Structures are given as C-alpha cells and as structure tokens.
Amino acid sequence: xxxxxxxxxxxxKTGVPGLDEILGGGxxxxxxxxxxxxxxxxxxxxxxxxxxxxxxxxxxALFFTVLGEPALKMLRYQQQFEFFDQAKLNTxxxxxxxxxxxxxxxxxxxxxxxxxxxxxxxxxxxVVDSFRTVVRKVQSAGAAxxxxxxxxxxxxxxLTSWQATTFLIGEYVEAEVRDNPVFTVADGLFxxxxxxxxxxxxxxxxxxxxxxxxxxxxxxxxxxTEAGLxxxxxxxxxxxxxxxxxxxxxxxxxxxxxxxxxxxxIPVGDSVLVAGPSGTGKSxxxxxxxxxxxRQGESAIVAVxxxxxxxxxxxxxxxxxxxxxxxxxxSLSILYLRPLDLSVDETVREIIDEVKAKGAKRLxxxxxxxxxxxxxxxxxxxxxxxxxxxxGALTRIGVTILTTVEVEESFTELLYSTYSISFxxxxxxxxxxxxxxxxxxxxxxxxxxxxxxxxxxxxxxxVTPVGLQVRDRLRGYRGLVTGVPEIAPPPPGxxxxx
Amino acid sequence: xxxxPSAIHALARLLISEAAAQSEAPGTDPNPxxxxxxxxxxxxxxxxxxxxxxxxxxxALSIAKRQAPLLEALHVQPNGSLTGFPQTPVxxxxxxxxxxxxxxxxxxxLLGMFVGExxxxxxxxxxxxxxxxxxxxxxxxxxx
Numbered sequence: 001x002x003x004x005x006x007x008x009x010x011x012x013k014t015g016v017p018g019l020d021e022i023l024g025g026g027x028x029x030x031x032x033x034x035x036x037x038x039x040x041x042x043x044x045x046x047x048x049x050x051x052x053x054x055x056x057x058x059x060x061a062l063f064f065t066v067l068g069e070p071a072l073k074m075l076r077y078q079q080q081f082e083f084f085d086q087a088k089l090n091t092x093x094x095x096x097x098x099x100x101x102x103x104x105x106x107x108x109x110x111x112x113x114x115x116x117x118x119x120x121x122x123x124x125x126x127v128v129d130s131f132r133t134v135v136r137k138v139q140s141a142g143a144a145x146x147x148x149x150x151x152x153x154x155x156x157x158x159l160t161s162w163q164a165t166t167f168l169i170g171e172y173v174e175a176e177v178r179d180n181p182v183f184t185v186a187d188g189l190f191x192x193x194x195x196x197x198x199x200x201x202x203x204x205x206x207x208x209x210x211x212x213x214x215x216x217x218x219x220x221x222x223x224x225t226e227a228g229l230x231x232x233x234x235x236x237x238x239x240x241x242x243x244x245x246x247x248x249x250x251x252x253x254x255x256x257x258x259x260x261x262x263x264x265x266i267p268v269g270d271s272v273l274v275a276g277p278s279g280t281g282k283s284x285x286x287x288x289x290x291x292x293x294x295r296q297g298e299s300a301i302v303a304v305x306x307x308x309x310x311x312x313x314x315x316x317x318x319x320x321x322x323x324x325x326x327x328x329x330x331s332l333s334i335l336y337l338r339p340l341d342l343s344v345d346e347t348v349r350e351i352i353d354e355v356k357a358k359g360a361k362r363l364x365x366x367x368x369x370x371x372x373x374x375x376x377x378x379x380x381x382x383x384x385x386x387x388x389x390x391x392g393a394l395t396r397i398g399v400t401i402l403t404t405v406e407v408e409e410s411f412t413e414l415l416y417s418t419y420s421i422s423f424x425x426x427x428x429x430x431x432x433x434x435x436x437x438x439x440x441x442x443x444x445x446x447x448x449x450x451x452x453x454x455x456x457x458x459x460x461x462x463v464t465p466v467g468l469q470v471r472d473r474l475r476g477y478r479g480l481v482t483g484v485p486e487i488a489p490p491p492p493g494x495x496x497x498x
Numbered sequence: 499x500x501x502x503p504s505a506i507h508a509l510a511r512l513l514i515s516e517a518a519a520q521s522e523a524p525g526t527d528p529n530p531x532x533x534x535x536x537x538x539x540x541x542x543x544x545x546x547x548x549x550x551x552x553x554x555x556x557x558a559l560s561i562a563k564r565q566a567p568l569l570e571a572l573h574v575q576p577n578g579s580l581t582g583f584p585q586t587p588v589x590x591x592x593x594x595x596x597x598x599x600x601x602x603x604x605x606x607x608l609l610g611m612f613v614g615e616x617x618x619x620x621x622x623x624x625x626x627x628x629x630x631x632x633x634x635x636x637x638x639x640x641x642x
Contacts, residue, residue, distance in 0.1 A: 065547075070546065070547070070550055071545055071546045071547070071550065071613075072546045072550050072554070072612045072613065073612070075612065075613040075614070075617070076611075076612045076613065079613075079614050086614050086615075086616035086617065087616060089613075089614070089616055089617040089620060090617055090620035090621060090624070091620070095545050096544055096545070097543070097544060097545060097546055097547035097550065099547040099548075099549070100547060100548050100549075
C-alpha cells in the first residue's frame with residue numbers, strides 16, 4: 001500500500017494562535033480528546049475557542065455542561081473573550097445541561113441523553129465539561145471500573161461514528177494518567193499546567209498524546225488574554241526549515257577597520273556576540289551594524305530591554321544615524337519588550353513575527369542581561385534553551401544576529417559571557433578596558449569566527465561622536481588580555497660575536 | 499449588556515398575552531403567568547439545568563414582588579414550576595397580567611445579564627416564534 005491509499009485525516013483549526021503548529025497542523029477530525037489540568041488552567045476557555053472556531057449552523061457544536069461550572073456563570077465569563085461570537089449561540093453552538101441526568105440516573109441514561117442530542121443535531125464538535133464530575137459521580141456510586149470503561153468506549157465509538165470531534169474536560173493531576181480508562185481510550189490528551197513562581201504565573205501546555213499525527217513534543221508556554229489562549233510553540237513557527245542559508249556574503253558592520261579584522265565582515269546568517277563591560281560601546285557598535293544595514297537597503301529589527309525605542313533612536317541620532325526616519329518608512333522596528341512576567345517564548349515569538357513581517361536581514365538584541373531581567377523568574381530557567389532555538393531558527397533563514405552582553409571586567413581572565421552562551425555564537429567580538437600609562441583605554445579583539453580566519457590583533461579603539469573607530473594594533477605590551485599589560489622587553493637583537 | 503427595559507417588557511407582555519389567549523389543555527396550569535414561565539422553562543432548563551432555572555426564577559420573583567404585590571403569594575418549586583396561584587376562576591384582569599409581565603421581564607432581564615441578549619432572544623423565540631414578527635421586539639442584531 002502506498003501513501004496515496006492511506007486515509008486522509010482532515011485537521012481542524014483550533015482558533016488558538018500557535019496551537020495548530022504544536023499539534024502538527026491542527027486537531028485530527030473525529031478524534032476523541034481529553035483536555036486536562038488543574039482548576040483555573042484555561043481548559044474551558046480552550047474548549048470554547050475550539051468550538052467558536054469550528055461550529056457552523058450545519059455542523060454545530062454541542063456543549064454539555066455537567067456538575068462543574070454552571071452554564072449561567074460560564075457563559076457570563078466566557079462572553080468577555082473576543083472570540084465569543086454571540087451570533088453563534090443557539091444556532092451554531094448549543095449548550096445542554098446534563099446535571100440532573102448525572103445526579104439522578106446511571107451511565108446508561110447519560111449516554112442515552114448525549115446520543116439523543118447528537119443524533120438530533122448532527123454536531124461537528126462535542127464537548128463535555130466537566131467529564132471528571134461524571135466519573136466521580138459514577139465512582140462514588142460504586143460502579144466497577146469495567147462499567148466506566150465500557151461507557152467511555154461506547155461514548156467514543158458513538159461520537160466518532162457520528163463524525164464528531166469530541167473534547168472531554170477534566171480536572172486531573174498528572175499521577176492519574178496511568179491506568180485511567182479515559183486516557184487509554186482518548187486519541188488526544190492535552191494537558192494545561194499553571195504554577196506560581198514568586199510573583200508570576202507560568203502557564204504551559206503539553207500534547208501528551210495525539211494519535212495519527214506528529215505533534216511538537218515538550219512543554220509550550222501559553223498565555224490567556226482578552227483574546228483567549230495564545231500558545232507559543234517551541235519551534236517558533238519555523239518548522240520545516242532545516243537547510244541553512246546558502247548566502248555566502250559578508251555584512252559590513254559599518255566600521256571599516258572592524259570589517260577588515262573580520263576578514264571582510266560578518267558572514268550572512270551568523271550569530272555574533274559582542275561582549276564587554278559597561279561603557280565599552282557595545283550598543284554603539286550594534287547601532288552602527290544596524291545603520292549600515294539600513295544604508296544598504298536591508299530591513300532591521302532592534303530588540304531593546306534597557307531603554308525605550310525613542311531613547312534608542314535619539315542616541316542613534318546623536319551618532320548621525322536616522323533611526324526615526326527608518327522607523328517611519330518601515331525599514332526598522334525597535335521593539336521594547338519589557339512587560340512583567342514575560343515568557344521567553346513570547347518574547348522570541350514577537351521578535352520572530354517582526355523579523356518575518358519586515359523581511360529583516362539584521363537583528364540586534366541589546367542586551368542579553370536586559371532580556372533575562374524582563375522575564376518572569378519562572379521562565380529564566382528556559383532562557384538559554386529558548387535563546388538557542390531562536391538563534392538557530394533565525395540564522396537558518398539568513399538573518400544575521402548581533403547580541404550584546406555585559407561581562408564583569410576581570411583582570412585575571414578574559415570572560416566572554418556570564419550566560420555561558422558563547423557556544424550559541426558563530427563569532428565573538430570582545431571589548432575590554434586596559435590600563436596603559438595611567439589611562440583606562442579600550443581594546444577589541446576577535447575571539448572566534450566559525451566561518452574561518454580572522455585577525456589575531458588586539459586593537460585599540462575609541463568611542464567617538466560618530467561611533468566606534470578602530471585604531472592601530474597595540475604593540476610593545478604583553479598581557480593586554482588581562483587588562484593590566486606590561487611593557488614587553490624589546491626583541492633580542494642579533495647575537496653579538498663572542 | 500445594553501438592556502432596554504421597554505424591549506424586554508414588550509417581549510414579556512407578548513409571552514403573557516399569548517399564554518392568556520391559549521386554550522386550556524388538561525393538566526396544565528391555566529394561569530397565564532404560570533404558562534409563560536413553563537414555556538420558558540423548556541429551553542432554559544436545557545441550558546442551565548432545573549436548579550439553575552429555579553434559582554433564576556426565584557430571584558426574578560423576589561425582585562418582581564417589590565413592584566407587583568399581586569405576586570406575593572407565588573413560590574418557585576425546586577423543579578422550576580410556579581405555585582400559589584388562586585385556583586378558580588383564572589384571573590385575567592389587566593393588573594394580574596401586568597404583574598405576570600413584570601415577573602417575566604425580570605426573568606428575561608436576569609437571563610440577559612448572565613448569558614447575553616443574543617442568546618436570550620434566541621431562546622425566547624424558540625418557544626415564542628411570533629416574537630420574530632412583533633414590531634415591539636428587537637431583532638437578534640439589535641439590542642434588547
């Protein structure tokens with residue numbers, strides 16, 4: 001049998017930005033799914049979003065409410081979400097209360113009530129909220145596990161046969177996954193987690209099981225706003241782009257002598273780390289890199305965390321660079337990303353969306369310390385991993401990234417980054433202070449270039465009113481990288497005849 | 499919700515007047531207010547359950563009693579039915595029908611406050627199709 005003979009499973013849109021990508025394209029049609037998690041995790045909102053995205057008068061959605069949140073309150077609160085379309089109520093979406101059947105009758109009656117409504121309305125989507133309350137009621141009545149399993153199997157079989165995509169909502173803890181008949185029968189198991197870490201709420205979701213298609217594994221951050229749930233896939237919307245760019249050009253930094261040191265500039269698609277202590281001109285160098293790109297007609301993005309876009313543009317203006325004009329004509333975006341409890345995946349998503357929208361070729365992240373500080377404490381553990389994925393994803397599509405990082409000046413060693421992310425960088429430019437002749441002077445060096453050869457010189461530079469200007473190689477000293485060099489002894493002359 | 503009391507009142511009056519004009523069926527309460535509430539009970543119990551409907555109706559009755567002392571004798575049963583009407587003869591005087599209209603208005607107002615005007619109108623029209631053609635009742639696209 002070749003692939004053309006296989007059954008084609010249509011995928012339904014979830015209506016949740018980012019979730020379709022996590023699911024591998026959408027929800028498998030006619031699947032029988034569980035949405036699980038603790039109270040307040042967003043389960044009902046997720047189900048509503050799916051329902052409103054798919055229900056039509058021809059294939060309506062049936063939303064059975066049981067002993068959980070009363071429909072009266074649920075509808076009142078859910079109406080506050082932007083996706084809630086009043087016009088669909090009672091036509092494309094029907095709410096049916098099953099509480100009395102569950103309370104007063106047995107599982108057979110519950111199944112019969114659901115089947116009756118399904119056969120009468122021909123729904124495309126069926127939701128039972130909360131299915132856990134049905135299970136609890138049955139278990140408290142002393143029903144055998146086999147009875148419950150039989151009920152779930154009959155329910156799943158009937159709803160699938162009637163071509164409905166089903167969602168059972170339940171308050172479960174992870175420990176219940178094992179040996180639970182509900183989870184065994186389910187085609188899809190979507191788990192919503194939330195926990196409070198210091199002052200921030202961290203929400204994550206996981207597709208624990210999904211038959212018939214490959215979903216993106218692992219935990220994905222999500223947020224609940226007035227628009228409903230929004231998921232931030234760990235792939236950042238850049239799946240299926242494994243091939244690295246074949247562009248072998250080098251980009252000018254806007255500093256001619258630095259370009260020479262870089263053997264012609266920064267290779268397209270490289271990730272460059274500019275590391276140095278405070279005041280060494282990292283942001284100035286980044287600004288010149290962006291300005292040079294704009295001058296050459298390349299769109300650019302700057303993600304700033306420590307100063308506002310206006311301040312950034314004003315500083316560029318003081319260096320003779322017109323960032324305000326570039327923002328107006330759309331070739332430059334300065335993103336200020338500093339809300340509280342920001343997740344790293346949300347931040348990265350914003351950057352990537354902007355890069356894609358602008359078709360940007362150059363990206364500056366200024367700075368890593370500011371980026372990390374803008375994140376909710378609970379997300380900081382994900383920082384390196386997310387950064388790694390973002391840099392990998394963007395550089396593969398040919399974006400050249402320059403990241404600044406502040407390092408504490410040590411006079412005994414040459415640090416590249418306190419974040420241990422130098423392995424993420426193709427190229428490292430190190431700026432540092434040195435004490436020479438009673439003056440604090442600045443030197444720069446190319447520490448690493450993955451793309452090949454580079455200058456080995458340690459060169460002095462100055463931050464001038466027009467930007468960084470690289471001076472000559474510092475000769476006659478040894479120990480420059482320590483910051484406290486000594487005058488090197490003169491090279492030995494020709495040996496005198498004995 | 500941009501509730502218009504006059505629109506809700508018109509809808510309630512329509513339900514009560516239709517209930518008053520309805521011929522008596524054996525086993526049903528002959529009182530127009532009881533009939534109108536029983537008519538609404540069908541879709542509302544399906545939506546919010548028996549307990550939910552009984553809670554809404556008892557709250558509506560409590561508010562309505564302040565405006566219409568004629569309703570003082572009425573009670574809401576756990577299944578959502580109204581009791582306490584005088585047995586015979588059925589009172590269809592204007593003041594009694596007005597009191598019933600006040601009760602139904604309060605019920606619809608409460609419902610609209612919780613589930614929204616669009617769903618409220620849609621549920622009422624399910625049991626009272628003539629509401630579609632009644633000039634005093636807004637269409638679903640208009641606010642109540």
